[in-house]
Amino acid sequence: MKPLLLIDAPSLYFRAFHGIPEKAAQTAAGEPVNAVRGFLDMLATLIRTRHPNRVVCAMDFDWRPAWRVKLIPSYKTHRLAPNGGEEVPDNLTPQIPVILEILGAIGIAAVGHDGYEADDVLGTLAKRGPAPVEVASGDRDLFQLVDKTTTLLYCGRGVAKLEVCDEPAVLAKYGVPASGYADFAALRGDPSDGLPGVPGVGEKTAARLISTYGSLDAIVEAVADPSADFAPGLRTKLAAAADYLAVAPQVVRVALDVPVPSLKDSLPPAPNDPDELFKLAERWNVAGPCRRLVDALVEAVAAAR
Secondary structure: OOOEEEEEHHHHHHHHHHHOOHHHOEOOOOOEOHHHHHHHHHHHHHHHHHOOOEEEEEOOOOOOOHHHHHHOOOOOHHHEOOOOOEOOOOOOOOHHHHHHHHHHHHOOEEEOOOOOOHHHHHHHHHHHOOOOEEEEEOOHHHHHHOOOOEEEEEOOOOHHHOEEEOHHHHHHHHOOOHHHHHHHHHHHOEHHHOEOOOOOOOHHHHHHHHHHHOOHHHHHHHHOOOOOOOOOOHHHHHHHOHHHHHHHHHHHOOOOOOOOOOOOOEOOOOOOOHHHHHHHHHHOOOHHHHHHHHHHHHHHHHHHO
16 A cells, blocks of 8 residues: 655754755755755655655744743753744745645645644644555654654665665664663753753663663663662662653653644645646746656656556
């Protein structure tokens, strides 16, 4: 059965922006469109190589939800702009609406929800299915979504070098099952998200703890048990981090119950609005990427028949 392909749009367009020089992708007026070009080509590559029959792009409607910040105030603090919003490169910001306009003209669903990150939308849609599901992202947090029906297409080194990560791959990569990845990440911490982790507990120790006890709840319970066998000093470190460990899982775990409406996620056999797509392609000098994406869609729909 062909998969539902879920796209972490912010993850990909940020990588496109930083991976393609601005001067290499501009309009006639000199406006950068490197994120637009790169994102469309990455999406075309994923559709051409993964052969989905459904696709949805998830958006960040709230990149730093208040409910996560309330639990851990340092959450993504380092990415705050002086005005309080997300620190996004000036030349990337105007390209995001262009991406959305092109997706709309083609007929590819793009969805977000107030109060939630793209990760939460992806988690909800992956759980909703129907299976099989493939999630394309460069965000390590999404390893927690991997199970028997959901695979992560990890794009940390780009779409051309993506890693197809199923349950055995996650276990081999981190030494923990995918179901334990969120607890593992909470223990280890993640500077890219402003999560401190437990001081003195690195990746190897976190993996060993999850492998031994199975879950963060079980680890916390064992810390309170004098008979539990911990390495010297480790019990003290975990006990000192009790307040953090009580809330960290809620921050790290992806929400699976975002009220995302029903979507038309089937691959469009032809652009939804060809005239509008032509205008956008000409206006933003992205005719080539638009054509490649439409061709990939046409091929995928034809192959599914």
